Amino acid sequence: MLNQHPLQVSCGQIKYLYDFINHYRDEKIHITVSQLNRIDMNIIVETELSQEESVKYVKELLKSSPMGSALYFTVKS
Numbered sequence: 001m002l003n004q005h006p007l008q009v010s011c012g013q014i015k016y017l018y019d020f021i022n023h024y025r026d027e028k029i030h031i032t033v034s035q036l037n038r039i040d041m042n043i044i045v046e047t048e049l050s051q052e053e054s055v056k057y058v059k060e061l062l063k064s065s066p067m068g069s070a071l072y073f074t075v076k077s
Helices: 014-021 051-063
Strands: 003-011 029-036 040-047 073-076
Touching: 003 014, 003 051, 014 029, 014 040, 014 051, 029 051, 040 051, 051 073
Parallel strands: none
Antiparallel strands: 003 040, 003 073, 029 040
């Protein structure tokens, strides 16, 4: 059974991160954006990972995006 972890992502360029991460799926996680605001978004992560591992995984995923290394963002549970 998969865990569902609600997380919050904050960034000045939130639209870019939204476009990159909404409906993202790989062998470990599936991400859906539940709410998009001006500078943050709430996401639901479906995974077998723990909440703490999910936060770390999403941070690494966003850093690996084409502009990720140039953006300042936070991911928290």
